[in-house]
Amino acid sequence: MPLIENAAGLVKGESSEARLRGQCLELLEAVFEEIDVKRALHRELKLSGSRLRVRNKSFDLKAFEHVYVIGFGKASGLMALVVEEVLGDWISGGVVNTVEAVPTKKIEVNVAAHPLPDQRGVEGAKKIFDLAKSAGEKDLILCLVSGGGSALLPLPAEGVSLKDEQELTSRLLKAGANIRELNCVRKHLSRVKGGQLAKAAAPATLLCLLVSDVIGDALDVIASGPTAPDECTFASAVLVLKNHGLWDNCPATAKRHLVEGIRKKTGDTPKKKDKCFRSVHNLVILNNAVALNALKKRASELGIHCLVFSDKLAGEARNAGWKLASGLKLAARQHKFRPPALLAAGETTVKVKGKGRGGRNLELVLGGCEELSELENALLCSIGTDGIDGTSDAAGAIATTSTLARAHALGLDWKKFLDDNDSHAFFAKLGDLVMTGYTKTNVMDVQIALLG
Structure with missing residues (x-):
């Protein structure tokens, strides 16, 4: 079933631009189909009698006194639903923190906020932590982790207030901190992140299935690594804050805790x-590489010659958009008879200076518009695979060669929108937002640059 809700509005008529837009949407739908969490979990979890197999791992459920399910992340509710379908009565109980209610039977679904944690998240995280601590050596804990898991597992360290954690998270996001930096700080303000959930669960067997929203699938970074060894320290967290100019005005309870950690008091x-x-x-069951491979496969089926511009796209979003559009210009010159599409995947950042509404994907596309306007028939699209880009309600946006000309005709100054970080309003006025709603999955972002 197609996920793009406004496809008809994005592709109108039979012009060469409309054909490009249609190809772009076909590529995006191929991505959404391939990164479907339900499909991935059913592929990975195999139950035969009492024997549970996950890839090369095998567990005899009869050997365990209890089978618990815990989870946190945007897709963890749907993941819990699938686990119930597969394991049924083998499940003793469980609880997951996520953003949307799902009709589970044995696993409690606690709805909480993202990207800034809230008290509901804290209450759910406490239940998850307590359940992990209660497990014994003869228990199995199935842990379901997906994008947004860090914000959806908020259990501040003793003495750290939720308000201060919220404030510091917000400041880091606005400062353009990348996910590694953000989660380094989060781990050292938490009672459960950075391997501490694994410590609470020991000596129980802990099987963690992860949907990765991190470049390179670093286990200590995905959801702030609650089940993985931590590679950073209190000193690393302080350095992140200093590098972004946030240490001097760091919220009081957070700063005190970090200082105590450096002094070995914590x-x-x-x-x-x-x-x-x-x-x-x-075990990582889905990641950005799956999305990129889906793009390549569908492009080949459509007869589109494509090159991978980057499988680790990062940095300031507007700059990444400019680079992609510039790369398309270069490709047009070098491949005159069969110009390639450029595909990319990763996660950029935005340093927020304005008061507008948007996200990294929308800003990336806006940042590439000027270069795009110099090509004869070209398109640039970037979407967040979770369906929600930043503070907007869109997954991303599409821009074409005609975007700036259409904006000018409407009296829109694209540079002013970019300076105010107001990319959502810009593309909304042009009717070029890509709308999917919440997709119940998240493997970061994908980008498509096409030449007609």
């Missing part, structure tokens, strides 16, 4: 040699 997160990880199995 124990650091568990590291690689900690025995709590002996019975932990972390």
Whole structure:
């Protein structure tokens, strides 16, 4: 079933531009089909009698006294639903924190806020932590992790207020901190992140299935690594804040906790040699590479010659958009008879200076518009695979060669919208937002640049 809700409004008529737009939407739908969490989990989880197999891992459920399910992230509700379908009565109980209610039977679904954590998230995280702590050596815990998992597992360290954690998270996001930096700080203000959930669960067997929203699938970064050894320290967290000019005015309870950690008054997160990880199995079941491969496969089926511009696209969003559009100009010159499409995947950042509404995908596309206008028939699209880009209600946007000319005809100055970080309003006025609604998955972002 197609996910793009406004496809008819994005593709009108039979012009060469309309054909490009149609190709773009076909490519996006191929991505959404391939990164469907339900499909991925049914592919990975195989139950035969009492034997549960996940890739090369095998667990005899009869050998465990209890099978618990915990989870956190934008897709964790749907993941819990699938696990109930597969395991049924083997499940003893569980709880997940997510953004949308789903009709589970044995697993409690706690709805909480994202990207800024709220008290509902804290209450759910406490239940998850307590359940993990209650598990014994003969128990199996199935942990379901997906994009947004860090914000959806908010359990501040002792002495750190939720308000201060919210404030610091907001400041880091506005400062353009990348996910590694953001989660480094989060881990050192938490009671459960940075391997501390694994420590609480030990000596139970912990099987963690992850939908990765992190470049390179670093286990210590996905959802702030609650089930993985932590590779950063209190000093690393302070350095992140100093690098972004946030240390001097760091919220009081957060700053006090970080200082106590550096002074060894508070124990650091568990590291690689900690025995709590002996019975932990972390498996990534979906990631950005799956999305990029889906793009390549569908492009080939459509007869589109494509090149991968980057599978780790990062940095300031507007600059990434300019680079992609510039790359398309270069491709047009070098491949006159069969110009390639450029495909990319990753996660950029936005340093917020204005008061507008938008997100990294919308800003990336707006940043590429000027270069795009110099090509004869070209298109640039960027979408967040979770369906929600930043503070907007859109997954992303499409721009074409004609975008700036149409904006000018409406009296819109694209540079003013970019300066005010108001990319949502710009593309809304042009009717070029890509609307999917919440997709119940998240493997970062994908970009498509096409030449007619």
